[in-house]
Amino acid sequence: MASGRLFEDIPPFPAGLQTAPLYTIPLAGLRSGDEVTAKNTLKACQDLGFFLLDLRGDRLGDTVIEEVDQLFNVGKDLMNLPYDEKEKYLHDAPKSFLGFKPRGHAKIETSEPDRFEWFNIGQDGLLGNTAPQRLPPLIHDRHSLLTSFVEHGQSIVRTINSTLATQLGLPADAFASLQEPTKPSGTVVRIIKAFASPEAEDLRTSMIHHTDFGTITLLANVLGGLQILAPHRPPEDKSAWLWVRPQPGCLIVNLGDAMVQWTGGLLRSNVHRINFAPGDQRFSDRYSLALLVRPEREASMKRLTGPGEDGEDGDLTAWEWEVKKAMALTREPAMMQSKGGKQAATKT
Ligand SMILES: O=C(O)CCC(=O)C(=O)O
Numbered sequence: 547m548a549s550g551r552l553f554e555d556i557p558p559f560p561a562g563l564q565t566a567p568l569y570t571i572p573l574a575g576l577r578s579g580d581e582v583t584a585k586n587t588l589k590a591c592q593d594l595g596f597f598l599l600d601l602r603g604d605r606l607g608d609t610v611i612e613e614v615d616q617l618f619n620v621g622k623d624l625m626n627l628p629y630d631e632k633e634k635y636l637h638d639a640p641k642s643f644l645g646f647k648p649r650g651h652a653k654i655e656t657s658e659p660d661r662f663e664w665f666n667i668g669q670d671g672l673l674g675n676t677a678p679q680r681l682p683p684l685i686h687d688r689h690s691l692l693t694s695f696v697e698h699g700q701s702i703v704r705t706i707n708s709t710l711a712t713q714l715g716l717p718a719d720a721f722a723s724l725q726e727p728t729k730p731s732g733t734v735v736r737i738i739k740a741f742a743s744p745e746a747e748d749l750r751t752s753m754i755h756h757t758d759f760g761t762i763t764l765l766a767n768v769l770g771g772l773q774i775l776a777p778h779r780p781p782e783d784k785s786a787w788l789w790v791r792p793q794p795g796c797l798i799v800n801l802g803d804a805m806v807q808w809t810g811g812l813l814r815s816n817v818h819r820i821n822f823a824p825g826d827q828r829f830s831d832r833y834s835l836a837l838l839v840r841p842e843r844e845a846s847m848k849r850l851t852g853p854g855e856d857g858e859d860g861d862l863t864a865w866e867w868e869v870k871k872a873m874a875l876t877r878e879p880a881m882m883q884s885k886g887g888k889q890a891a892t893k894t
């Protein structure tokens with residue numbers, strides 16, 4: 547999340563909304579190996595699969611706050627380029643999701659068009675794992691800021707991964723060794739613009755409910771709009787949607803489906819969506835920034851711990867598994883359900 551600066555000129559997040567009960571995990575505690583922090587992290591990742599990560603008071607964290615502030619401004623400039631400029635970088639879905647996705651290219655629950663744009667910048671091109679991605683000059687000029695954000699974000703992800711692995715009684719590098727940033731993967735930096743909702747007809751979802759495919763997502767929000775589906779409740783139940791209140795100096799962290807697969811369902815990947823922003827915030831365009839980490843393409847999706855049988859998915863590579871999931875979702879979008887969160891004996 548950004549520093550307090552980006553929160554100064556925005557309408558307030560309204561009081562009285564039903565908000566998600568999120569743990570706040572201090573990055574400093576995670577990095578120093580504090581046992582209470584580690585236990586709370588595991589609990590958050592089992593109960594809801596979402597938590598706030600407080601970056602403040604940690605050297606790496608303070609650097610990331612600065613980078614997020616700068617990238618928010620880059621993201622606004624990018625998304626406010628004329629449409630025909632952005633269109634030059636149109637993604638080639640479903641073959642590749644890199645580049646620009648225009649508003650309305652996907653549907654929401656009601657089959658109406660979505661209300662957001664995104665631009666995905668691949669880690670592989672940034673770090674030189676593959677040929678560079680073609681990017682607008684405005685982004686190209688900020689290459690070192692982007693690579694630095696990816697490297698710092700990946701360092702945070704590594705810490706979360708080793709904390710979770712250790713708490714589950716696995717070798718510390720059990721998850722991290724399947725998602726080395728220097729190996730080709732579907733990992734992206736994503737810049738999102740969800741459009742303001744001034745009219746009554748805009749008061750609906752911007753981005754359809756979903757779970758993230760990957761391992762760990764680091765998300766920076768300033769305006770509200772993100773909602774988490776309360777566990778064990780159906781998406782059609784309006785009262786089951788919990789708002790996330792963005793907090794200065796904190797990132798929102800959530801787990802994706804790969805962590806559920808590797809842990810036989812011990813960890814949780816929870817359904818979430820972008821709704822219209824609450825209160826007077828709805829009159830502003832909403833920008834957000836995420837690092838969505840995926841396993842290495844060649845990583846095995848075999849279960850590393852947890853109950854149950856592997857099933858045939860355990861024989862797939864991460865890339866094959868992601869393609870299979872994407873195809874299933876195209877056929878049956880209603881399959882977007884939270885996964886994991888099984889209770890089982892863990893390290894005491
Ligand atoms: O912008 C946000 O708050 C959430 C974005 C999201 O869920 C995604 O890109 O997967």
Ligand SMILES: [Fe+2]
Nearest residue numbers: 756757758818
């Ligand atoms: Fe997401």
